[in-house]
Amino acid sequence: MASKVSPLAPARFPDLPIIGGVRFASAAAGVRYKGRTDVMLAVIEEATVAGTFTRSATRSAPVRDGQSKLAHSEGGRAAFLVNSGNSNAFTGRLGEEAVHGICTAAAAALDLPPSRIFTSSTGVIGEPLPWQRIADAVPALRDALAPDGIEAAARAIMTTDTFPKGASAELDLPGGTVRIAGIAKGSGMIAPDMATMLVYVFTDARIGREELQALTSAACDRSFNRITVDSDTSTSDTLLVAATGASGVDASGQPDFARALESVFLDLALQVVRDGEGATKLVQVRVTGAASEPDAHRTAMAIANSPLVKTAIAGEDANWGRIVMAVGKSGAQADRDRLSIRFGDIVVALDGFRAPDYSEEAASAYMKRQELEIGVDLGLGDGAATVWTCDLTHGYIDINADYRS
Amino acid sequence: MASKVSPLAPARFPDLPIIGGVRFASAAAGVRYKGRTDVMLAVIEEATVAGTFTRSATRSAPVRDGQSKLAHSEGGRAAFLVNSGNSNAFTGRLGEEAVHGICTAAAAALDLPPSRIFTSSTGVIGEPLPWQRIADAVPALRDALAPDGIEAAARAIMTTDTFPKGASAELDLPGGTVRIAGIAKGSGMIAPDMATMLVYVFTDARIGREELQALTSAACDRSFNRITVDSDTSTSDTLLVAATGASGVDASGQPDFARALESVFLDLALQVVRDGEGATKLVQVRVTGAASEPDAHRTAMAIANSPLVKTAIAGEDANWGRIVMAVGKSGAQADRDRLSIRFGDIVVALDGFRAPDYSEEAASAYMKRQELEIGVDLGLGDGAATVWTCDLTHGYIDINADYRS
Known part of the structure; x- marks a missing residue:
């Protein structure tokens, strides 16, 4: 219980207004x-x-x-x-x-x-x-x-x-x-x-x-x-x-x-x-171009829940191949050749392949930020969804390998 | 790549027969x-x-x-x-x-x-x-x-x-x-x-x-x-x-x-x-009494994939409450008051509550084994399924926070 305060915590508790009644x-x-x-x-x-x-x-x-x-x-x-x-x-x-x-x-x-x-x-x-x-x-x-x-x-x-x-x-x-x-x-x-x-x-x-x-x-x-x-x-x-x-x-x-x-x-x-257990990064996953809104949500959650995506983020590794994997396993409709992926404003994959001007250096520098945006466009329709997750770190294991004891 | 051999590895590669042709x-x-x-x-x-x-x-x-x-x-x-x-x-x-x-x-x-x-x-x-x-x-x-x-x-x-x-x-x-x-x-x-x-x-x-x-x-x-x-x-x-x-x-x-x-x-x-990345325990999850075979499989996989169940196993913590959680989130039909859970032969929960003769000491001793069996009976029907998983450890984070780099 005596964990250190999350590095993603707000500076202080906000001033909340009195609510009459x-x-x-x-x-x-x-x-x-x-x-x-x-x-x-x-x-x-x-x-x-x-x-x-x-x-x-x-x-x-x-x-x-x-x-x-x-x-x-x-x-x-x-x-x-x-x-x-x-x-x-x-x-x-x-x-x-x-x-x-x-x-x-x-x-x-x-x-x-x-x-x-x-x-x-x-x-x-x-x-x-x-x-x-x-x-x-x-x-x-x-x-x-x-x-x-x-x-x-x-x-x-x-x-x-x-x-x-x-x-x-x-x-x-x-x-x-x-x-x-x-x-x-x-x-x-x-x-x-x-x-x-x-x-x-x-x-x-x-x-x-x-x-x-x-x-x-x-x-x-x-x-x-x-x-x-x-x-x-x-x-x-x-x-x-x-x-x-x-x-x-x-x-x-x-x-x-x-x-x-x-x-x-x-x-x-x-x-x-x-305040996610062990979190060191706040990650927004934005999926657009899905065949439907439920497909967008399913894809975004598959990315946000993937242990391999979350450990890559913990390691500040611009491992976009794992995002491809998560898109593929989500069950949502996807087409490799229409898929594009970005980290923040950096386009890393386009139309089924690494982006032509992809720079590992730029992507790696981006991953060092505390707040990250992963954008995925499926190129199929108008379905869109945004979800939020955190990284998966040693801190999560520390907390949960003996929470109850 | 230079990981130590998994503690769960067989002693040696088996002698395989020559296959004609x-x-x-x-x-x-x-x-x-x-x-x-x-x-x-x-x-x-x-x-x-x-x-x-x-x-x-x-x-x-x-x-x-x-x-x-x-x-x-x-x-x-x-x-x-x-x-x-x-x-x-x-x-x-x-x-x-x-x-x-x-x-x-x-x-x-x-x-x-x-x-x-x-x-x-x-x-x-x-x-x-x-x-x-x-x-x-x-x-x-x-x-x-x-x-x-x-x-x-x-x-x-x-x-x-x-x-x-x-x-x-x-x-x-x-x-x-x-x-x-x-x-x-x-x-x-x-x-x-x-x-x-x-x-x-x-x-x-x-x-x-x-x-x-x-x-x-x-x-x-x-x-x-x-x-x-x-x-x-x-x-x-x-x-x-x-x-x-x-x-x-x-x-x-x-x-x-x-x-x-x-x-x-x-x-x-x-x-x-x-050889699961970072694995130190091999876990068999056996679900019986499900309303259907797909429900049994879904429940078993929800348990086998739960990060909280897998970290508890890594910590050798007989945290059966997390199994209740995983059953609940699986989407399969379940009824708290018919649910029973065992670790090996140790009944830990019965009919919606901790087993009357539950011994934390016995359950904790069991969790120290390298090969574990988690049994869940949903008490609803004849659906049954067995799946296998491993624990979630610091080793998994080590391997995956910089696999690509």
């Missing part, structure tokens, strides 16, 4: 870690809640509980209660009992129906969650709630993360200014599929539940569903968005709001990649 | 490597040839050429001419010219039609193949042909391999004894999909082309298509089988012959995994 607290409940906070509580007044979750067939008890509650979400006050250190996944009947125990305790302490308590758990899989420690922490958390506690909350939900992740947007709509602030955790087991890691986003905009859900799902598809660290999909991925309406500003039907929400999602998603 | 030679043509052999030639009398190839959309020029020749294979003498060091993949028009140049030279030297020359190339992608060096080596190769040159041939086709790979079978059929001998290369970029790495298998059995092809495809599906080192699929995967009939023994319709052929394939496939 939302208060935060965090505490050290001793779930698994010693000497650090591991539980965060957010209480939201008049919350319209939307969300997305992992589609893993072995998803955790809190994910299943959250999915069911979201489907029947009714408005009014709500709480998000999140612990790190233990994911409460694959814990059988004890998993449901733990969620029930936490929600019952929180409902009593916060004077809320249990159906308005959304819990998440992240950490080791398969260990019974010592939920009583979390339940016991709720009264103190309640007493500590404050509008400016979001950075501490972001720290409390970290696991192998090396820095807390936050992002925000402020925008002027016809009715006035609205604010969006979000936090996330995630570093390994990152290949969200129709879902994400743990992400909590708050806004003081006024917006209906169905519209907020639609905006959330669409923005998630273009942000969290476009990142990968290691192709492994978590059992606990959860994204929750709460709108309080405290600004009094109606965001319904406002494209600027949709764009701002997506920008916050994307900012957080890229911070997750920047 | 097949002669081998190898040479140092200087394609890319210095001070070692890098070209092998096999000339087969009265060859019935079958094969399978990568389905990569960016497959190499020799693969495309071999596919087309196999489709029109007519019997009679044939030759396999293989180089290491350069894969002649993504080399555009020059790739086809190189294959044409090599085949023309070999056809002249061996007095064969070019349609009976099957070439393969393995090594770096995207560099023009210096094919004239190979063409120039053919006369000397021809003059050196000998029935016992198969081990030297196995060495000549190695790239990042740390040991040459051979396997054989001998079996008594009603008409007499037949022999099968095969060689393979492969270490990284190993996730054959309906194909394999470079593999050449020879038998003195007499058998028709269609039947040999059917046996080859079926055996390949149960051997090479069940291994993975790094989930990356080569542009050059090629498996060729040649039957000479020199034994005079008819193997048509003999299940024992089919089984023997498959046993040679599986032996070679497991040697490829044993």
